[in-house]
Amino acid sequence: MIAELGERTSVFPIHFDVPEHVLPLNTFVETAKQTAALIRALGHELAGGTLVFQVVVIPPAEGSFKTRLGVMVMAGAVAFWAFVESDIGKAFVKGITQHEPAHWSEHLGETIRDAAIDLLSEETQEVDEEALCAAAAEMLVELAADFLQARTDQLQSSGITVERYRDAYDARNQFYQACEHTPGLKGVGFSEAPIFPVQRADFIALQVSIPPKEDDPEPWIAGLTILKVTSPNWNRDDKWRQWKGRDSKGRDRFFRIDDEHFWLLVRQERLNPHIIDTIKVQWAFQGTHENPRNAKVLRVLKFNDEPLAEPLGDRALDAILGAFIPLADDQPDLFEGE
Structure with a gap:
């Protein structure tokens, strides 16, 4: 699957600062599971459930302990980029990453934004679907990594509220609960380099109270x-x-x-x-x-x-x-x- 869809795959590394590079199995499984849940929540928001993608585990690199997840987008990139280029989509992306979508389009390749604009204007029906899917996977990875690190007040002030994005916040809560329950885990990073911007003291601060849904019948x-x-x-x-x-x-x-x-x-x-x-x-x-x-x-x-x-x-x-x-x-x- 990775060989067939490799060009549409973006790597999401979760880098753990642990002694002797040893990590409990439950932490490995739970953090990977909740990262996948977060990516699903973000993908659903950005494409209304039309984005078809898969999250897989890639073998870790030697010399450190990293979970390396692969995000592969197979279909739905047209709807994804149409939303990203809308006013609501731009505000959503900027609220999480602190950058406009154009920043990521330029970062990923100049043809991506042009292709998205062409799709919206219907000036052409020939687009590089492979490039759009690859860019959608990269965007999902960037959004998930930034969401896992963003302060709650920063997200809230950008309109990304707990009430509106319950599933994403819930996944982040459970991600850091797994980290917090791991003895010896000093910090977490989301790059291949041994850089750990989220320290152990942040594990609690990045968890939020999630109010019940208004229509929640649960007593x-x-x-x-x-x-x-x-x-x-x-x-x-x-x-x-x-x-x-x-x-x-x-x-x-x-x-x-x-x-x-x-x-x-x-x-x-x-x-x-x-x-x-x-x-x-x-x-x-x-x-x-x-x-x-x-x-x-x-x-x-x-x-x-x-x-x-x-x-x-x-x-x-x-x-x-x-x-x-x-x-x-x-x-x-x-x-x-x-």
């Missing part, structure tokens, strides 16, 4: 749990970086805190934070207890050894969440640690 699950806070976020106005903690089984949990009383105590400097804070909370999430999504703390009941509040009753929870499922008393971490 909320509400209950009590105890968390060891490993990465707080004391800036309430920061809507993108979540709090991070571990439950009683050592699983990472990402959440936001929506407790007004708690934030009042923060403003009044009445809390006594430690390096690792232990909090007992009443929270709600969607998904499953093993894999919660959109988690939010409704009430902080205890901060370290200091009691702060009593749990909300069912009537209050119903007013906040609508329909919800109470977390059963036999859940593994319910009230553990007491």
Whole structure:
């Protein structure tokens, strides 16, 4: 397949800064999987689902640990470039890459932009389809690499919002969750050179809270749990970086805190934070207890050894969440640690 479609293939390297160039299999698989998911999300946006492409694994180079994915575009490049050359497409590309599409057209070859313009103007029916497919693959690689590195506020200010591009942000979240869970992984880069612009401290910062879809029928699950806070976020106005903690089984949990009383105590400097804070909370999430999504703390009941509040009753929870499922008393971490 690569030999037959090689000219339409663009290489997406994921370069890991790990000691002795050893990477856990799960990290290799998950980061490749989420990169492919991100490329699919971007490709769908740029061609309305008409772009036909495939993501394959290319053998890694010796002397370093790189995942090398091949993006092969087989069809749909006409619709792809038609969108890219539209006002909306130009804004989308610039919002992610900070460059107009013309920059990439020039970078990839002067004939690409001319071919796209000819297609739009219908001045000619003869275009270099091979070149258009190759350029579409290259553009997808550039967009995916830049999206994985772009600050959320930069994307948001360009109209690339979490609500509008949920699938792309979700893929990026899961990509960096896999990186964060990899001991010894110092950084990640997206070039063949050993350059790692995304450092370990960025793994959390590049994850964002993804609100539920308005038409999402999935109910909320509400209950009590105890968390060891490993990465707080004391800036309430920061809507993108979540709090991070571990439950009683050592699983990472990402959440936001929506407790007004708690934030009042923060403003009044009445809390006594430690390096690792232990909090007992009443929270709600969607998904499953093993894999919660959109988690939010409704009430902080205890901060370290200091009691702060009593749990909300069912009537209050119903007013906040609508329909919800109470977390059963036999859940593994319910009230553990007491």
